[in-house]
Structure formats: structure tokens, C-alpha cells
Amino acid sequence: MDKSKRxxxxxxxxxxxxxxxxxxxxxFANFDLQKDWKSLGPDAFAYDVLEQKEADEVADPRWELKQMEKRWLEKLQPYGDRGYNRLRRHGR
Incomplete structure (x- = not known):
């Protein structure tokens, strides 16, 4: 399985x-991921840390987390058959 959730x-x-x-x-809040977890089992999944920063390295850690998430979502496009993330509507 090559789907991901970021x-x-x-x-x-x-x-x-x-x-x-x-x-x-x-x-788990994501129905599709929950369904696959149940049918495929835990061994079909991996937990990877893509990027990490210490809170004291940035002025606003929560803002920085959102920016990091946006960059990875843009880069990996983990939507539909490629992942479990859902496209967000503009402004949400």
C-alpha cells in the first residue's frame, strides 16, 4: 500500500x-484510514517523521507547524488513491 496521511x-x-x-x-477520525487499518492490519502501515523543528527554533511554533504541513501536502499530494488527506476548500 502506498497511501499516506500527512x-x-x-x-x-x-x-x-x-x-x-x-x-x-x-x-480514528479518518474513516478511510480506519477502514484500511481494520482490513489490512497494523503491519501495512508506517509512521514517519518528515520534518522536525524544536519549538525554541521558531518565533511561532503553531504557525510554523501549519507551514510545514502545507509544504508537505503540496509536495506529496496525499489525496484520493495516494493518501488519506482530504483536499481543503479555499478559506478553510
């Missing part, structure tokens, strides 16, 4: 454990 997280520590727990319990 999202920014302010704290990477333990995030994969939290995501796995949500998926294992059937409570």
Missing part, C-alpha cells in the same frame, strides 16, 4: 502510540 503534531513523543490506540479501538 498531519502536523506539536508533540511527537508518544504520538504513534496514541494514533495506534485510536485505530485499534476503531475511533
Amino acid at each position: 498531519k502536523e503534531y506539536p508533540n511527537l513523543k508518544n504520538k504513534w502510540v496514541t494514533l495506534q490506540a485510536q485505530l485499534d479501538m476503531g475511533r
Whole structure:
């Protein structure tokens, strides 16, 4: 499977454990990813950190996280058959 989901997280520590727990319990917000997790199993998925910055390296960490997410979404285009992200309408 070559689909991906891109999202920014302010704290990477333990995030994969939290995501796995949500998926294992059937409570992950993304229906398509949840469905594939259930049918394909956890071994079909990987958790990769694409970019990381320390909060003290930037003036506004939340803004920087959003910018990083935008760059990766633009670069990888993880939509439709390529991923689990949904295209956002302009202004949302």
C-alpha cells in the first residue's frame, strides 16, 4: 500500500502510540484510514517523521507547524488513491 496521511503534531513523543490506540479501538477520525487499518492490519502501515523543528527554533511554533504541513501536502499530494488527506476548500 502506498497511501499516506500527512498531519502536523506539536508533540511527537508518544504520538504513534496514541494514533495506534485510536485505530485499534476503531475511533480514528479518518474513516478511510480506519477502514484500511481494520482490513489490512497494523503491519501495512508506517509512521514517519518528515520534518522536525524544536519549538525554541521558531518565533511561532503553531504557525510554523501549519507551514510545514502545507509544504508537505503540496509536495506529496496525499489525496484520493495516494493518501488519506482530504483536499481543503479555499478559506478553510
